[in-house]
Amino acid sequence: MDRNMFTGGFPGTISRRGFLRACAIATAAMGLPMEMVSKVAEAAEDPKRPRVVWLHFQECTGCSESLLRASHPDLAALILDLIDLQYHETLMAGAGPQAEEAFEKAIEEPNYILVVEGSIPTGDYEDFCMIGGHSAMHNLKRAAKNALAIINIGTCSAYGGIPAARPNPTKAVGTGDIIKDKPIVNVPGCPPNPYNFLSTVLYFLTFKKLPPTDIYGRPLFGYGRRIHDQCERRPHFDEGRYVEQFGDEGHRLGYCLYKMGCKAPETFSNCSIIRFNDVEVWPVSVGNGCYGCTEPNFWDTMTPFHERLPGISLPVNGGIIANATDIGKKALGITAAALAIHAGIGVAKSLAKGKKEEE
């Protein structure tokens, strides 16, 4: 993948009113300084809402569905106040000829944001996804031509996703493999957290440029850190306390899910920080490991889902507890020593088990 395609600037400027409150929340989500709010206010003075064309290809509509779950801004605010959503097959009122006409009209006038959901079948399989008698490839190329920028929502449009999983029956790819001359930002996840998508849109509208990204085209504000490094169960990992089976004592005490196949040590995302559905949850918080859905090709590289990642070093020499108790010993004497023994046994046990499993 060409790194440069993710870092292009923007030829035009767009802005619209009514997103100040949403932007203030997004500011926090993106970890940006609060000076951004003044930029938002500035942008808010232009009453024209930016045009968005949203295409569905080889997908399950889960990414669109995820937006139904968002509350800041909610879907009504998004489509009534924030953007001018000109084409979206799951939501638009008209169908058939009226929908086809809306598509033609939308892509005629340049400088809209193109959102792509779903992968694109290629080669001999190009006709395996047809809309109004045209292939996904045909519609993508036409819609990309006049687009200001492309936002890929979900792992399918970003990297091919599940249709591209082994054996990739339709030679499915993401948009970046087809469109090379437009700025593209990827918001992966299966589906992505809607706030990562909304924040990307708001970032673009406010700063008139796409957010900086990593080598996979993901905005740094959402995907700049490893989940493992910002997980609430990380202390249990460091201390050698693991769930060995769903429903066991460790599971009921909220221990680390690494041995249950958690892929957080190799996954970059902010799931544990912004969480999902506004109810303070993410998969790890309820007791299931991370499956790495924000990583390219995760369907092949992260499976089997319940098997441990290879090559992850478990804490040695008793981990943090041992270090902490080394210090503690001086202050607490014998109590700390007892703690150290306890922790040491836990880790030794884990290491022995881990070794056995690997053999």
Add this chain to the structure above:
Amino acid sequence: MAKRVVVDPITRIEGHLRIEVEVENGRIKDAVSSAQMWRGLENIIIGRKADDAWMFAQRTCGVCTTVHAIASVRSVENALKLEIPYNAQMVRNLIIASHALQDHIVHFYHLSALDWVDIVSALKADPKKAAAIADSYQNWKLNGDSVFRAVQEKLKKFVASGQLGIFATGYWGHPAMILPPEVNLIAVTHYLQALDFQRKACQAIAILGGKNPHIQNLAVGGVSTAINPDNVATLNMERLEYIKTLLDDVRDFVQNCYLPDVIAIASFYKDWLAYGKTGEYYLAVPELPQDTKGETFDLPGGTVINNKVTPIKSFYDPYFINNVYENITHAWYDGDWTRHPWEEETVPKYTGLKPDGTVDENGKYSWSKAPRFKVNGEYVPMEVGPLSQVLAGYLQGHKLTRKWADYALNQLSSMAGTKVTIENLKSTPGRHLARAIRAAMMADLAMKQWEQLVDNIGRGDLEIFNPPSYPQGEIRGCGFHEAPRGVLSHWSVVHNGGIMKNYQEVVPSTWNAGPRDSKGQRGPYETALIGNPVVEPEKPLEVLRTVHSFDPCIACAVHMIDPEGKEIVKVKAL
């Protein structure tokens, strides 16, 4: 002279669907349904670990999210004859019920209402009059003239902006739109309010499943939702009470707003009770299992053939497992066979459209296979969905079904000024009504599952998982689930100690949207469209009404041609 009308894409559905109808003298004479996208998910699952299949299978649909995951784990557990702990069953049931509530709400308000509701007309409504009308048929806390006035103001501002977005292409002012402005305003207001309540149903799912869409708390053998009332990091009383609060709110909306709205709108469109019937073959499976084996259920299922019910009794009932088949005569797969899912193969063979740009109903024309149920040695198409489930429950005397169905039918009879019976549910508006009836039941049943889960945890049972143990030899399983769109079944063939050898999904929209079979029998969409009126072929609103009533889960298109195939009229917007 008949015209062939092509509608592609059919919007406000999941996926890519194309519908072609022949229209003669203002009525549909013939119809063809064609699914337009193929990913090969079944083939992607083959060769992988059976433990992982549900994660892949769940991505069959992000609208029917959770349902494929449930059917998938059930299919592997069925092959292993593996029971799951009671808590796991209740956690899954809560997810099933909550998802059904979310799905039915979104389907009616956001994906179908605009077939019947004219937003532009709502601008002319008198908010005070609207409030009086709403109060006359529902007791809903978020009605009131100030509410309706505020929504109308918002709409006016939106329209004045000139940027109509997704509403730019609606069938506003269409002669088939007949609701008074005030009823349109009520419906638009509830379209916006419904967004909040469907979100709450999703939040209940997320608390159990880690996120939504696409839950991440299932495992072959149970769930991975850790339960411990005495820990902050698990499903504890705070989390359980949160779920209850959310579901209480959703129940309030469904029973006091959604169901009465559907009844009220149907009362204006009572003529439509004569359109959209598929026939006398309906299929539903039992749902919300009440034990660890899947032998007793809160919602009954079965076939309904000429109003005679044959129940389906357990996860292992041979009446279902032995009688599901799929035919590919008219589907874009290699070969021409009718096979049981365990014996199927999935080899795509795309032949495209005819040179005139229409599908070839005499050849292969859809990515959807044609599922058929074997009845007395014959393979027959069956309609699936809430209508089938309500019929199966009602005819078996299921109390909760009778309660809500009788309420709805009596209310509709009185509002429409004509006797409406269970038989009238076999129609386009009847399908919406059946879905709302099912939602009202699900709202009650969600609370029941919640109480059972809490009681069981209170007894000290924290079990959630029975680990699977895969034999070396080949095993076969079927997992069925009564999804919001109807009967869903996943079929697993597992070998080599847990590797998927074959995987097939027979999904609700395949039952309903499937093409003709080897005997030329039409699929349910195709049958239901015949006889429907089409006032303006250039604006195929009526086609959408009947197709949307099934809650399709594939993308679709409609266009019109001459019955002799001489003249193709490409319908254009005016």
